[in-house]
Every structure is written in C-alpha cells, then in structure tokens.
Amino acid sequence: MLEILITWIAAFFTLCIFSFLYKDNPIYKFAEHVFVGVSFGYGFVLQYYNVFLPNVWNRMPWEDGGSLFTLIPLILGLLMLTRIFPDIGWISRWPLAVMIGSYAGLQIIGNAQGDLIEQVRANFLPLWTDTFSETIGNWFLVFGTITTLVFFFFSKEHKGVIGHTARVGIWVLMISFGASFGYTVMARVSLLIGRLQFLLEDCLHLM
Amino acid sequence: MLEFLKYLDRRIIFIFIFLSTAIPLLFDIGLPIGSTKPVRDVYDHIEKLPPGSKVLVSCDYDPGSMPELFPMNIAVFKHLFDRGMKVYTTELWPAAPPLVENAWRETGGAMGKKYGTDFVNLGFKSGGEVVIVRMGTSIPELYPEDYYGTRISKIPMMEGIRDIQSFDFIMNISAGYPGTREWVQQIVSRYNMDLASGCTAVSAPEYYAYHQSGQILGLLGGMKSAAEYEKLTGIPSENPPIKARAMKGMDAQSMAHLVIVIFIIIGNVVYFLERKEQKDKR
C-alpha cells in the first residue's frame, strides 16, 4: 500500500517538474520549492546522524573514548554560524580559513601526484610499437599533449612556430571537447530514460 | 520553410526527443550489446581477486544520476557477493546512503548475505578530499560508527580495518565532485592502491586519461557500460530477482542519439542555406 502511494506521489512530482518543458508555471514552482526544502532538510538530518553524532557528540570529553580536542572543531563550527549576523560575521573567517587552508594544501599534493607527475609519466610512450593503430595513437598522444601545452603558454605571443603549434593544440582540444560532448549527450539521455522507465514501468506497468 | 526551421520552437525538438526515447522503451528493438575493454578490465580484475577479499565500494552519487549509476552499483554488488567478497561502503554524497541500502537489499540481502559479516555501510561524511585523505591514515578515527550508529568495534568484519591499505581493492561509483578524480589524486598514487571507477558518461572522457595512464585499472562510463557490465555479471537474474535496468534502456539510447544527430545535421543545413542566401543578397 505504502509502495503504491510512494510511486504515485513520485509520479505526480515527476510530471510537475516535466511541466517546465512547456513553460515556467506555478505547478513547477511549487514542486521546485518543495524539492529545495526537502533536500536541505534531508542534508541536515544526514549531517546530524553521520557527522555530528559520531564525530562530535559521542567524542566529547565526558563520553567513553572522547577527548578534549573535540571541543575545538565544535567551537570553530559554531563560530561559522556567526555568518548569519552581519556585525560579528567576520569571526566566521576562522573556520572558513580552516576549509580554505586544508583544501589548498590537499589540492597542491593531489594535483602534483595525481595529475601532474602521473600524467607526464603516462606520456613516456614508445613511438614504434607492434600494432599500427597503437603507433599512430602514441604519436597523437605525445604530440597532441605537447601542442596543447603550447596553447597554454602565456608569456610568448602566439606567432610563427609557436602560433602554428598552438593552433594544432586548439584542434586537439576541440576533438577532445567533441568526445566530451558526445558522452554528455549520452549521460543526459540516460537520465531521461531512467525517468521514462519509472513512469512507464513502475507507474503504468506498460513495459 | 527555412524561416520555420531557423526559429523552430524548442518544444518541437522536445517532442521528438520524448518520442524517440519512449517508443523504443515500449517496443523492444534488440540492438546488440557488446563489451568494451575498460569494462572488461573491471570485470576481469574482480574475477581475479581471491574470495574473501576486502573491497571498499565508495558510492559517491545521488538520485540525479541514478539511471546511470544505480544499475552499475547493483551489478558491481552482485558480482562482488557472487564471488564471496567482503564489501565495505562509504559515501561522500549526502543523498547516497539510502540508494546503497536499496542496492544491498536487492543483491546481498536477497542472496542471504549478512550485514556485519559480508557487508557494512560506513555512511556519509562531508568534506570530499579531506575525508579521502583521512581514510588513508585512520578509518576507526573517521568512522567511529557505521551508518546505523553501531560502534564499529562491535562489527565483526571491521576487525583489522585500520586504514585504506587494509582493503584489497577500491571501486568508486562517482557522479562528479567529490569522486574518482579525488580518489585518484589522494589515494592511488600515494598508497599504490587498485582502484576502478564507475562514473557518469559526463566525466568518463576525463577519466579515460587515468585509465590510459594506469591510475585506474578499469572504467565503467555511463549507462552503456552499465549495460555491458550487467551482461557480464548475468543480469537479469531470477535468483535473486534483479531487473536489467540499463540493458533495457539501450535501444532508447540509440534512437535518441540518432534523433539528436539528425537535429544537428538539420541545424547545419539551415545554417549553410542561410549563409548562401546572405551571400546571394550581397
């Protein structure tokens, strides 16, 4: 019984959102606002049960296995809420600084080890292999990457040799954007298929 | 005619897209589904793992990309439980845990596996990269309790799980940020872990670069790959009853692509005719 109710309410809201395709209308707006409310409420509850309780509340000094240090993030976290009050809003910069500092540090090491070094290393490819398609591919990969890097030169004007190389670099970029576009179309169509499967199969039992 | 096409109401395009996806869903065409190398790489790697291996499945997605990633999640779970692995899951997206629960009930739960000895859901933590890096140093500190609030010291299969290196293999199901890119950047290079990725088709082209460099050892990109993986792992199956969600959508996928390609061609024909007209005027 509950299952059927869920399915039909879900179908109702699905159609509400789809109605936007015709044009913006009150039904869509209603659904959209319900969604925003539900999604934030949901997120709040999840943070409460998955972060606040296990990582803060149950580790307070008076709890078993707790520590005094847990008070620090709690206080910093509460300071973040000062953002709501304009007069003392500047205090929220302290916890903000924690976030920015941590992410800046992690981005440095992550980009260095995951993207920079590994990707350069992956281009150490032999220009002569057993199969024709791989050989051509390797040439493409090695010189395509270098021309793209030349496109990203900022301290030299793109003229002469550099200009021509950078132009090839743009072409390589465009091919890779084409691939991304094709894949994105695929992704979006899949999402629509998912919704139609829900409407046709779970609601109307047509499939 | 040219004017009509030039200012074509987008709702007409919408109708075509709707019909091209809905009709193939109702009437089976049965186009072939092959399998590509990145997908086989994932499958072969899991086949090679000895039974009882500890596998971390990080499910970093939400209902927004469910049609692509949920079938993948189901297929991966089924494969892992079929092979008798111990499955641990974590989520970096807040809306993921209920979806993971559903996937567990449909696969492991229906196959008679037990929560706590074959499967554990460690739940959601906010913070993206920070969470991933922390997993590298200590899991009990970061996840003192599982998704249901049970202390992990009371969960049998958590014994011996110290940090990310306690796992034999990581499967990441990723809908964007935080996801595969962050796992690759923070974990793979640093701890030399085996990682495979199942991602939306949007991010797949980017992750091909990681596959070619060997940073991830396999890649499931989008619903097509999910369909390929379903086929490899024997979905649809009777026991446990699992529907083939991705395979069923493949005909519709092809038809919708065809319609979009036709629209791109029409758009360009209109463009060229228009340009010719302007030239003639001059």
Next chain:
Amino acid sequence: MKREIPLAITAIFGIFMVAQLFIPHYLVQDISGRLQDWAVVIVAFAYILGVANIIKINSGVICRRGQDWEYKIVMLIALVIMMLSGILLGKDPDDSLPIFDFMYNSMYVPMQSTMFALLAFFIASAAFRAFRARTTEAILLLVTATIVMIGRVSLGEFIWERLPDITEWIMNYPNNAGKRGIKIGASLGAISIGLKVILGIEKSYLGGD
C-alpha cells in the same frame, strides 16, 4: 585580528596537509589526522549554515510579502517536516523512519532525477541551435561528437561492427591528448594558486577590513 588569525590558520592547515604526504613521522601524521577530523566537522557546519541561511532569507521574503512568498512558505514547511521527522523520530534500521524515508523516496528522488532528466531536452535544443560548422574548430568538434554519439551506443555496432573500436581509439588517443594537456596545465595553475593561498600572498577570499 580580523585578517591575521585567518591567515595563520590557513597557513597551519595548508602546511600540515602538504607535510603529511612527505613526513611519515607519527607526530606529523597524528596531528594532521586530527586537523583533518576538524575540517570534516567544520564542513558539516558549513552545511548547517546553508540551512540557517535559507531559513533566514526565505522568512525575510515571507515577512516582506516579497516575490513568490507563497512558495517560500511551502519550502519552509517541507524543510521543517523533513528535519523534525528525521531528528525527533530517531533512526532505527528495523523500524525505519516512516515520514523521513517516505519523503526521500516520494519527493527527493523523483524530483532530483527529473531535474537532471530535463537536461536531455535542453542538450538536444542546444545542439540544434549552437553546434554550427562555423570554423575548422567547430567542424572538428561536431564530427568527433557525432562519431562518438553513434559509435558508443548499440546503433553504431549495428551499422558497422568496427565503429565501436574506432570510437574507443578516439577516446584513448586524441581525446586523452587534449584532456592530458588540460590536466597538466590546470594542475600547474591550481598548485600555484594553492601555494599563494597558503603563503598568504593571495588573500582576497577574506574579503575586506
């Protein structure tokens, strides 16, 4: 006070995050681990701030009878029901939260999926309107996109059995060349900004005063 302390905090956290990669000593590892635990909690509070902000802004709109204020009431009601049903009714796996789960399954899931599904329509109309073969670059983009779109689905295999292999080749080589170039360039850019942030050279994120 208003600028110096945040800069110092940024520096400490940034330096420890970098240092923990190179220094395996337990002292550095344990401290940076602890700092990471703090960051996880603070990010969670940032989310709560988002919720607080939504309540503040929308209640303001309702009081002023601003644009769409009726809808804002609906939003706040949904928010409050979701929060209260989740937190007050507790969380028990055997007796899963009726209202909370019900609203997740009947509202959150269908609406978020459908919002993303709308993109299928928009992408088709964008493709029709925007993808014109104006220049060499645009032609390259268009041709690749078309090959990939057809070659990556079953239709491609049906038309010509080699087409999936060609698509796979495009993905593995020309596509990777472009992606790799962007990755290397963007990682250099990100590292250099990260460095400036940690050293306090780039401090615009702090705002004024």
Next chain:
Amino acid sequence: MKNVGRFRSLILFILMTFFLVLPPLYAQEEEGKNFKYEITRDIMKSLNESAEQGDIPENLVVALAPLQGKVFINEQAFRQELVGALGRQLSAQYQSRLVDMSKIRVDWFDMTKITIFIILIAFCGMVLFFSWKAKTDPNQFIRRIPGLDAISEAIGRCTEMGKPVLYVPGIDDMNNIQTIASMVILENVARVIGEYESDLIVPIRPPFVVPVAEEMVKKGYLDAGRPDAFKPENVRFISDEQFAYAAGVNGIMLREKPAANLLLGSFFAESLVIAETGVLAGAIQVAGTANEHQLPFFVAACDYTLIGEEIYAASAYLSKDPELVGSLKGSDWAKVVLSIIMLLGVVLETFGVHFLTEWFFIR
C-alpha cells in the same frame, strides 16, 4: 609596510606556538603511541620481494600474512606475537630485520615521495622566483587572450545600450581554487565597469561567496574612483540548490536583459542551461572554467571561452600586476621543462631505456 611586517611576525609567532605547544600536549594525551609497531602493506610487499630473492624463507612471509595491519604497542609485544604466530623461534637475524622494517613511521622523510618533492619544490621555486624577479622589472609580457579583451569590449557595449553586465562566478564554494580565481577576475571587471559607468549584477549560490564578492565589487569600484556606484542589492544570493540557482540566473537574463554575460568559475550541469538562455537573450557571452566536461557547451554557445588554465591566468592578465604575470611566467617555464622531459622520456622509451619512466613512477 610596517603593517605587513607586524602581521608576518604575528603569523610566525602563531605558527611557532602551534608547533611548540600542541605536540607535547598531544603526546601527553596519546602516551604509549610512541612505540607503535605494525606490519603494513608496504612491509608485506618488501617481504615478498625479499623472499623472491631468497633473502628470507618464503614460509615466513606466509606465516606473517595474518598479522598484517595489527598494531603493537611496544617492541617486546611485537616480538612475542611474531614468535607466537610463527610457532618457532626466529633466528635473531630475521627478528631484527622485521622489527627494523616495522618502524617506518618514525622517519622524518618518506624517500618514496622524493620525485614529488623535487618536482613540487622546483615548480614552486620557479613561480616564486619569477614573481620576485618581476618586481624589479615591471614590464612583463603576457600574450593576448582574446576572450579577456572581449570583456572590456562587451562592457563598452553594455554602457552604450544602457544595460547591465551579468557576472556568474560558478556554483562552487570558496574552497574551490577556481572560485578564488573568479573573485580576483570579478574585482578587475568591477574596476572596468566603474570606469564605464554601467551596472554589474552578481548572482551567487554558496552563501560564503556573497561577502567576498561584495568586497571585490566594492574594491573594484573604489579603484575606478566611483565608490558610490556600488549597489549592495546587485550582489545577490539566489539559492543554494543547483537548478534553482540556474533558474534564478535565467530569470535575470530574461528579465533584466544584460548585454554581456560573463560566466567564469567552476560550473557543472547548469552550464548548458545558463549558456543556452544567454544565446536566446542575445547577449555577448564570455565563459571560462577548468571543469573539462563543461567546456564543450561553453565553446558551442559562447562567443569566447577561457579553457582550463586560462581562467587562472585571467587575473594576471586583467590586473597586469607584475607579480602575478611573473608567476605565470614561472608556470610557462615549468611547461617547457615538462615538455622537454616528456620528449626525452618518449625517445628513451622508444629505444627501450626505462630509467626515467621508473623515476617518474611514484607509486
């Protein structure tokens, strides 16, 4: 200048306090942790290698496998457990070896990360060196970036038509480096707009970005000599939800009809929706993001697109600040060096020499 010196010494002071006070405090709390012995995955790997070379008996490795991941509080407990697990006395030689290997966590430097360390130090050194050098020579060259030149052109057009400029700084929070870059660009855009006397609308998704954006716009107007032109209601928090935000931005595009849309920052699925509405509204669009997957839509729908690293270069380009331009030069040199290394690696690989590849293999 006095101010700067004071603030640096304060930072130093805080850093020192942190380093000096926290560790002892911490160590007290965690006493007993100092003698941690454990068999990590790395140790098992190196044991396996030793066994393959015949350095240690293979059955020893097999017997040790179940102990992987266990932590022992001191050396004695570790030895006892080892002996117990093996069921026989280990020869002293092997015992000392195993204990040595388990102590890896007291090293002050992880030698396996030396490649990353060298490259990171070299790159950061280059960036800092060139930006320092640029201070003495303010005439730094930076190539033309057509998309950025188009910004001032577009702003000029807005002024002529009496229409506002729309600046969308992406949807990510301040912890994304692209948002930080976007804020710096915003300041420069505000300065140009201040000179031209048109309006600037900035719709924002994450609440934390609002005060920063306000500050940037204020500062830009101040630099242009028109601090009175700043209108607080034009820096707008729209909604925290992705598509509600996109809908809000679309509403601004259709209702207030800005003649120029600048979309610079970290964009996701909403990029398509926003850019297409911009086309419909007939505005000049300049977009830029480092999120590769969204670039095709910007390339297709916008007049100019900043690709990847160009968005990081934009702040240097717009402000012409020699220090920033200098740091760009540093990263250009890094690209030259990397390209040369790449070619070298390719040549070596082609002739079957693998040492460079191995040095770069950081796993």
